[in-house]
Amino acid sequence: MTALAPKTASTAASTITPEAHLRVTLLLEEYGRLLDEDRLEDWVELFTSDCRYEIMSRENRDLGLPLSLMLCDSKDMIYDRVYSLREANIYNIHSDCHVIGPARVVPTAGGFEASAAYSLYQSDQAGRTRLFSVGRYFLTLVEAPEGLRIAGLQVVVDTGAILSLLATPI
Amino acid sequence: MTALAPKTASTAASTITPEAHLRVTLLLEEYGRLLDEDRLEDWVELFTSDCRYEIMSRENRDLGLPLSLMLCDSKDMIYDRVYSLREANIYNIHSDCHVIGPARVVPTAGGFEASAAYSLYQSDQAGRTRLFSVGRYFLTLVEAPEGLRIAGLQVVVDTGAILSLLATPI
Amino acid sequence: MTALAPKTASTAASTITPEAHLRVTLLLEEYGRLLDEDRLEDWVELFTSDCRYEIMSRENRDLGLPLSLMLCDSKDMIYDRVYSLREANIYNIHSDCHVIGPARVVPTAGGFEASAAYSLYQSDQAGRTRLFSVGRYFLTLVEAPEGLRIAGLQVVVDTGAILSLLATPI
Numbered sequence: 126m127t128a129l130a131p132k133t134a135s136t137a138a139s140t141i142t143p144e145a146h147l148r149v150t151l152l153l154e155e156y157g158r159l160l161d162e163d164r165l166e167d168w169v170e171l172f173t174s175d176c177r178y179e180i181m182s183r184e185n186r187d188l189g190l191p192l193s194l195m196l197c198d199s200k201d202m203i204y205d206r207v208y209s210l211r212e213a214n215i216y217n218i219h220s221d222c223h224v225i226g227p228a229r230v231v232p233t234a235g236g237f238e239a240s241a242a243y244s245l246y247q248s249d250q251a252g253r254t255r256l257f258s259v260g261r262y263f264l265t266l267v268e269a270p271e272g273l274r275i276a277g278l279q280v281v282v283d284t285g286a287i288l289s290l291l292a293t294p295i
Numbered sequence: 296m297t298a299l300a301p302k303t304a305s306t307a308a309s310t311i312t313p314e315a316h317l318r319v320t321l322l323l324e325e326y327g328r329l330l331d332e333d334r335l336e337d338w339v340e341l342f343t344s345d346c347r348y349e350i351m352s353r354e355n356r357d358l359g360l361p362l363s364l365m366l367c368d369s370k371d372m373i374y375d376r377v378y379s380l381r382e383a384n385i386y387n388i389h390s391d392c393h394v395i396g397p398a399r400v401v402p403t404a405g406g407f408e409a410s411a412a413y414s415l416y417q418s419d420q421a422g423r424t425r426l427f428s429v430g431r432y433f434l435t436l437v438e439a440p441e442g443l444r445i446a447g448l449q450v451v452v453d454t455g456a457i458l459s460l461l462a463t464p465i
Numbered sequence: 466m467t468a469l470a471p472k473t474a475s476t477a478a479s480t481i482t483p484e485a486h487l488r489v490t491l492l493l494e495e496y497g498r499l500l501d502e503d504r505l506e507d508w509v510e511l512f513t514s515d516c517r518y519e520i521m522s523r524e525n526r527d528l529g530l531p532l533s534l535m536l537c538d539s540k541d542m543i544y545d546r547v548y549s550l551r552e553a554n555i556y557n558i559h560s561d562c563h564v565i566g567p568a569r570v571v572p573t574a575g576g577f578e579a580s581a582a583y584s585l586y587q588s589d590q591a592g593r594t595r596l597f598s599v600g601r602y603f604l605t606l607v608e609a610p611e612g613l614r615i616a617g618l619q620v621v622v623d624t625g626a627i628l629s630l631l632a633t634p635i
Binding site for chain 1: 317324348392416418423
Binding site for chain 3: 143144146147150151153154155157158161164222223224225226244246248249251252253254256
């Protein structure tokens, strides 16, 4: 399943209900919290089995270039990446803090298209915090028996390529 | 129409409904997203024709000084500014990312008074991100045929005067 | 009353209503806004008389160490601290800006457990802004005649110990 960054709507009034908007907000909240708490295995469970998770620069997206900074086209592939992280980093050398803005939510046949701006801070073991990345999530969400799940996530980053990016979910 | 920064309420419980709060949240979301996507002409459409859009420092507001960093007292004047930006900047030399906090919303006769804290990051073409401005939006929102529109917006910035501020909406 | 950082839930769907979630969001909004506006005496009124307000590092929390960066175990103790701040700082030498992310909310017998990530910026009188702290609020909220009040707040900071931390609520 391909996650296309949805075209942003015109300025027409949204018809999303508070219940639907809250469901998406809570999914985004959980997404950020699980990463912040280093619960990567639980975070993977937010995705569908045939999901697509992609990190790309805003520049490449705007130019229509297919180049990704990271691309996983299944949940297994995301899990493999998490497993590698666990093997490579016995001690967690930084902690994340995601602050996510209000979500845009558009109902679809199978769930929702959504987007939200994020800021991601990383703190090292000495308690030094730096801004790691800002950008925007573009999500394709689908209804699953266990609740809303992520069928597609395109993370469009404003902040430039950072080597450690390849080792860290955003 | 003058946008006065509303007196913040006492700690009395709010009576705003989820539907009304969501409408304001979605307007703020759209406000930030349109700027982030460099859709300035669409962003202008969020304002009423006789709106007032003002950027001022927190210091000046607290001292009651009428000095603004930027002041537009009609939609046409905002549009002229956007048009100048388009002429002056053929290439967009930075990209914005707005992360907006939860909104305070108070119903009024014609719409809502609202406020929300924001953080605004700018990234240059090399992918370097810096914190550009933090502060708070104070909005006077009115019902219009096409939905909620901004009749007054006072942006009170904590971050000091920056020369390029005059060229960039916040 | 002790505020324990709640165990984060599994990825099970939440059953919180929009009305309940909004109440918690508005409390968090008010919490940040009152601090940002230097209305510390009003901010104290968000707490119950037998509250517990604690700031601790993430490292100490993860290690299970009881060491706090700040600990007040009653509203009077918080008020004393605010009073000291007022005596010590005749002129407010910085201004705060809290940008708070979406809240996790879990209903309890007497109210709610909630958490939310925050970023806190401080600007000095010359308008220079710096990131002061990022981390997460863990709140125990209870129903009171005047609305939701904070019975317990544990602020878990990612950003390391800063001397002025002891003088400033987060």
